[in-house]
Amino acid sequence: MTALVSWCFRRAGVVAVLWLVALGGLAAAAVHTGAAFRDTVELPAADSTAAAHLLGSTGSAERVVVRAPDGPVDRGPGRARLDAFAARLAELPHVVSVAPPPGEVSADRRTAVLTVRFDAPAADLGQGTADAFAAVVRGASGLTAGASGELAAMTAAAPDLGNAGIGLLAAALVLLVAFGSVTGVLLPIVTASVSVGCALAAVTLLSHVMTIPKISTEIAALLGLGVGVDYALFVLTRFRQSRRDGAEPAAALAVAAATSGRSVVFAGVTVGVSLAGMVTVGLPFLDGIAVAAAVSVLLTAFAALTLLPALLRPAARRMRPGPDGADGHWARTARAVTARPGPYTLAALLVVAVLALPATGLRLGVPDAALDPPGSVTRTAATLLAEGFGPGADAPLLVTGTDGASVGMLREALLASADAGPPTPLPGGGWLLTVVPRTAPDDPATGALLASTRVMADVIAGPGTHVGGAVAARADFSAAITGRLPLFLASVVGISVLLLAWVFRSVLIPLTAAVMNLLTAAATTGAVVFAFGAPIEPYLPVFLFAGLFGLSMDYEVFLIARIQEAWRRHGDTRASCNSRGFAPGRGLRHPDPLKAAIVDGIAATGRTITAAALIMALVFVSFAFVDARVVREAGVGLTVAVLLDAVVVRCVLVPAVMSRLGAANWWFPGRRAVAVREPMGSVR
16 A cells, blocks of 8 residues: 555656546547436336236337417317427437327316327437437427426436536635645545546446446445545545654655555445445346446545545645644543543434434335426426326326236226226237326325235236336335345445454444444434435435445544554553543542543544545535435435534544443454554544
């Protein structure tokens, strides 16, 4: 590690050029090849997939909803506009047919629905066809129009990374306050920006060889910018502290590499491993998100160890060393916490409990198009369908089967709770029964109708009957993720515990860290549910848990490493004094070695950790204002997670619990005494 960082410092020009070449080359390749993001979710064993196979359509069927603002849509000027609009739709590439106008008309004669069929599935038609289709829908002259379907959904939430600049600007202000120099601001920002730029280009290229959803670019930028600035900040802080102690730039950087540099490696690997836990869910959709986010995090960690030292070479002499890292405020806080760990533990748990309380109302599901970005064709279609045909018009259940003997009986049974038209024959044999709920797509009553419909279909029409449609596919997606959650949680927690146990040679420290991270996850979920309501996208808790579990380990490593180093200097708690801080057989009061180590650790890292958390939170919260709902949820969730983890958990709950556990914190089977040395990640 030290050799790599030192080489990058000596060969600063070469390293900087290599990074710029990598950024330019990857960006050029991404622009040349274009993106091939796929938002389709493949569920081969799902009931909705079996229904889709029975429907037998090889092309995409989109519903185009139009409304005449000043009269009926099926006659007069409204009909003329509708005919002209249908003709423009028919001229689009890959369109096979457009249902003859006026199509399905609402009771007030103002709204009509046309079915547009394409010659290939939406995923094969590509983004260009989707954008052209949406452009024609938005340009319906004299009509209000929207579209519903897989192709239309591809245009609902295009990646928009413009708000990332706002987050970086806010982070720059925090860095300016922390470092007091423009150089100290620019180095972490430039390092993170270059590495994330490379990562986004790499993710675009990877979309050609694996399933990567479009939302992955925003998630990769979200995590990459947040941790990238943080990783560079920790290395830079350690470098400045060594310079303050009188070390030359090269020697100071070597110390930073041996301490904070190794922690950056461990933190980056931990975040990557946590994100890799998403692979255990077994869905290519989630695999793509995990790979994109992991690539971004690992590249930012690599940049903090290569590009940052290269940028430090010309700037090192001009950087002011800065004040002593020991912070009186954090030292006083640590003394107060270790003196009365019980009340502080209860207070911290109360804060977590209040934030976690809304999580009891968590309901997983894919929100309907009514929550898509304003102005999107899908949201317009959902609004027009609800106004013209009822709240469930955008959520039909497509019941398919091969035995038509009992379909009439099934329809009569369903009419008690939904609207169902007469069965229609399918081209490949079999029948189709369209069931329209009387409630909105994301209403729990619609989910209950889906469950009861599947039961009735199986009992009345036989096991060859299947229920499909958008609502059914969303429910199957949620069920697939929920069923794998125990394995996912166990893998992420288990691997993280083993990594921490290996680093600190302790049993209780990784176990308590895991429990605290679970508490943070509950509070984060509660905050998201409180802010956005239900349903929450089923993959969001998976991503949030993987991300925050990895990010929490960053602060855990930096804090515990410093406490461990101080504890090694102060000595064993039980050998030195009793639980009240008195040395046995003496009348003088001496500081408890463990409590003194905790105070040292908090004083040395408290300001840096909270500044790093604030920077990361400012980057994350900037994503809370993008159009894509799931990115807003991720931005809010990760903002709450890092602030809660840095301020409440690491600076209050961790020292309180450690002071209670005493020397048991460092118990490890077969542990031997080790020489005193500055451990990985110390920022002193």
